[in-house]
Amino acid sequence: MVFPAFRRSLRLAPLAGATLLLAACASSGGGTKPSAEANQLYAQLDQASRGYENAVSQARAGNTQAAQQTLNASLDQLKSAAAHCPSTPGCDSQRFFSAFDRLLRLKDGNFSLGDDLGAMGDEVPEGSESGKTGAASLPEAQRSVTLLRGQQLSQLIAMNGPVKAALEMWLTQWRGNLMDAYINYQFLRYQMWPEYQKADLPEALLFGILAKESGGKVHAVSRSGAAGPLQFMYATGLRFGLTTEDGFDSRFDPAASARANAEYMDEQLRAFNNNLELTLAAYNGGEGRMRRMVGDNTSVSLYDPTIYNQLSQETRDYVPSVLAAAWLFLHPESYNLRFPRVDGAPGSIALKRPASLTELTVCLGSAAGMSDGWFRTLRNLNPRLDPQVSQPAGVRVMVPKVLEKPYEARCTDGPWPILANDLHTAVLPVVPPSPPPPASSPSRSSNSGKTRSYVVRRGDTLTSIVNKLGCTSVQEVAEMNGLNHQHIKPGQSLKVPACR
Structure with a gap:
């Protein structure tokens, strides 16, 4: 299955090749004063970063040959510096990881700087773009929408602890779910992406929400009643035009749900002054609750303790998970991830x-x-x-x-x-319905018609009360007091049968 390909005049070398070398630095001392050798490595790192920026500028100006030469030299210098970090006293690996993160953001969405997967021994079908996947594989005119209110989406994703932890989950325990979501999305893309494109919203954001909400399963329904590929609650769906017609709930319609989601995101981005983290928290936990928490301070970070500590655990997990999935959609090769090529025509x-x-x-x-x-x-x-x-x-x-x-x-x-x-059309055996169970009788006899009262104490349950009385059944007490689901609370007065 081959994702629709396009031709570009520039092929740039991978950043991901440096990640393994960077990872090798992870155990080197970060709190030690840098030695002269470490400072030399930092100088090489800075020089490589400047060279990379120059390569990006040359590429965008159309000077592809010079860009390729500059980029190759810069990446070679970056890899060399990273490789020497573990054995250099006082070398702080975090500086190399930070540089890597910044370069990822620099290349975000404008053109591909991903791995040349064809060079790794994978067969690449003719006409495909070197096996590029994720946002790197999209046509230029469509990939250009990586902006959110004038800012690159990657610039709005803070690479903090929660997002990094979510990245690890998507790359490990949730990896199968991520791949399934990507495949499902590619077949739904022609219905869903145009709705986001009309709203000038990044496709990576749509994928991140879809991956976390339903994994691209159109008929998904949550325990709370949220439904469809983007999991709208019924009342919220109605507010954005997702109605029921001829027995069909349009929350299950991919195009309609994408339109409603784009409208919701647009509305909440305005309400939260383009704060993406707060907007996603509102989508998951309710906009009313988030507005009460935030008040007029829409510039506050979601991770500010005054906000974060009030969130449900579900919302604390939800926001970084969506952002991490969106980030991987933009930069799969940089995390040793390859999405399958899918022909979603x-x-x-x-x-x-x-x-x-x-x-x-x-x-x-x-x-x-x-x-x-x-x-x-x-x-x-x-x-x-x-x-x-x-x-x-x-x-x-x-x-x-x-x-x-x-x-x-x-x-x-x-x-x-x-x-x-x-x-x-296989015929299954017909099993006759089971006869109704006989009317239950108290396990212990009680004086027919005689009752007394019992005041519920803290820690009581109907079962413990029945055992304490020693003369009746749970069902009998529940029926006598009209209890639903056997719910009782301390201080409540119950009518119970009197013993003989």
Whole structure:
């Protein structure tokens, strides 16, 4: 699967090649006074950084040959200085990491400075852009929107402890979720990205929210009732035009939810004076609560103890997770991450024979190299269709364009649609309903009709009260007092059966 490619006149060498050398410095002493040798390394670092900046300027001016030469020399100097840091007394590795972070921000989104993956032994299909992934793989006209209210998105992402911790999670325990989210997003991109593009919002931000909220699963519903790929609560969705029509909740519509999300972000960015961290916290924890916390001080950092200590743990985790996913979308190669190349071009098929989405999934198999199958993608692209319900011939089903030919070859005739239908229409044994349980009776006898009162003490539960009385059942006490879910509180007076 190949993401749509484009041609650029400039190929620049990788920054990521220096990261392993930088990591080797991590154990060197940061609190020791730098030696003369360490100061020489710092001087080389500064010189390499200036050279890198010059290369960026030359590239943007169109002087590609000079830019390439300047960049190669600068990166060689940076790698050499980093390699000598561990064995140099007083060399502070943090200075090298800080330089690396600053150079990442310098290249953000304007043109690719990522790894030349083709040089690493990976086969790169003809016409692709050296295997670039993430924002580096997007066409220039679309990649240009990495600005948020006139500022580079990377400049608004503080590389602090919470964001670094979230980066590690996305690169380790959540890595599978990140990859799934990226693949899902590429097939939904043609519906969702234009809505962000109209609002002049960065695509990386859209991906970060999508990855954290639903992983790109259009039909996701949270325990709190938030629904859709961007997890709108019902009332908030209504406020931004996400209604229910003909039984379909438009929170599940990718384009509609992206439009509503862009409108929400635009509204809250204005309310919080373009403070991205506060805006994301409002999206997760509620704008009313965030406005009460912040008051008129919209320049306050989310991590200011007066704000941070009032946030729920969910919101404390949510904001850096979104920002870290957005950062990786912009700079995957710089973190030894390679997103899969995905051909997300939209297409459609007119069913030649009745079929459900589940049947189509079976007969399509792993077409176009999708080892996990196409069920999630078909559901995402057809949110109004029940995947288990057979659609009549002639119905148009949205599919990735790469599936149009496999559908004709595999699903219109032959053994696969027959097998898929046989599995789908399999008859399950009918199990008769269980008879209703007999009416429960108290485990211990009580005087019929006679009651007394009991005042709930701290630490009491209905079970402990019943055991203490020794003459009734939990259900009987709950029914006598009209208790829902057996909730009681200290000081409450309960009616309980009297013992014989």
